[in-house]
Amino acid sequence: MAYPLPVANVRLKNLTKQFDGVTAVDGVDLDVADREFMILLGPSGCGKSTLLRMIAGLEDPTEGEVYIGETMVNDVLPKDRDVAMVFQSYALYPHKTVQANIEFPLKVRKVDKVERAKSALAAAESLGLGEYMSRKPGALSGGQRQRVALARAIVRKPAVFCMDEPLSNLDAKLRGETRAELIALHQRLESTFIYVTHDQVEAMTMGNRIAVMSRGKIEQVGTPQDVYDRPASVFIAQFVGTPPMNILPAGSIETGKHLVGVRPEHVHISPEGSLAMTVTLVEQLGHELLVTGRVGERRVVVRQPAHSVVPEIGAEVRIVADAADLHRFDPVTELRIDI
């Protein structure tokens, strides 16, 4: 049910938000292209939800500007921004039926009763909710409630969808399924999605691009693969990827005083390895084997194929990594160094 949409790129200029002197968002510049699926990724308290709420109009920026299309919307009410918001808690009205919940944005816009029933049914059916229209949210499962929240967002055909961790209340299996549904929904609706999450799997699998945030600032914007392959800082290198990137002082691997990073899948256990690692933990995950050990004071994780030889705890193994797979970071600023 794609529908003709206005061009809805979102542009943030020097956006800052302070709460009682505490800076939650610090001078953020970001361009979200029309019909892009942009992920705001970061740990709890990094300011990503506050940033999203400023785009939706739920928070006023302390400084800076928000543009939707060509319009500066700082002083525009949320209802007039052509933005829909999906909340982590779903924020469904518990006393209203599924139909009344989905119809609500149209009802407050005084859309004709017949017309809004038709639109609500279409939105509900597109998400497989057609048979639940007369139920109340309390009688639905977590996944169904989540879909009602989505239906309520799509029913008024907004140009921009703001989603604040909409999958975090679902169990792992349902989260995986709903992730795929959201990607399909984005392709079907062809509208702009801005999606906040702290879950890197969601970020990697759903977004056209990821903006990684830390302490109120955006540290890197890029495609998921770009962020994974060329992390801009030690923080991103360790935040994106499971297990996180191993970080070691350069001296143990190559000359220099910088920090060297290497992904667990790029480290191999080999008798010819140049580094000695004492094994402290072995995790057999079925599809792979994670070997954790210590190199000096640093913790190192090695990702091995499933049926590799399982080393003994306490054993000393030799490890090696290809020079092409190494990442280098400044030891003070912890930013990426490209040599």
Next chain:
Amino acid sequence: MRQRRWRDSGLAVLMLGPSIVILGWFVVYPLVKAMILGTQRCSPSGSCPVHGGLQQYVDAFTSTQFQDALIVTIKYALITVPIGVVLGLALAVLADKYIRGIGIFRTIFSSTVATSVAVSSVMWFFLLNPNVGVLADLLGGVFKTPGLLQGKGTALWAVSASSIWANLGFTFIVITAGLQSVPKDLYESAYVDGANGLGRFTNVTLPLISPVLLFVTVVLTARAFESFAEVDLLTQGGPKGSTTTLTYLAYGRGLPTSSDDGLRATVSVLVFFVLLILALVQFRGLEKRVHYGN
């Protein structure tokens, strides 16, 4: 298995014992005693020689005094309950804002909960008294002659004002607690969806605090039917019975019931049943409109 069940029953009786004794002694026994006393006629000396049986309840209920007092009490409830709920709700909504210094207003609004009915009635007596009252001096007119408490058409309203004021703290606190339990996400969602202030109030606030509003309505109604102290202190049921509520009929001074403990018990038991029926009607009628969450 059987032995174990017996042992568990013994333990259950032991655990419930204190509650059974306390409730039995202070609730069940007085109620039964009052019901029995209500079938008797007593002399001022306290002896109750005449047994009217259940007919005494029928006679009392159909008597002019009881019917008049019932009408006065219903009027009193119809004035105090809606105004009390609306005022409490309005103050709670006003104070449910994150504004600097709002705590002072919350304290002021809830302060009447710590004021006894006697104190608030005396205060209102001095506000409304035609000779020494502040309002009588300030406003004159009907406030001065004959005075709100002395006018047949105004006395019930004056007593109601005192009662509404005294109950406002309770209503305010309970509704404020209800408002604070409404998830903020729902307001934000409605705001983004385009609902204005009134839309958010009618679509989010009212439905979600409806259980609290039902509770407050039932409690205020019960209080209206039980009101005695304010009537006794402000008007003694007058002028000409215009403020003689059911409870005042049961306990008040200078009435046909005053010297007969049997008749007082009859009226009290009738008030109990009137209240019971009223509470059931309120629950059944309003519950359909109340949402108790998931």
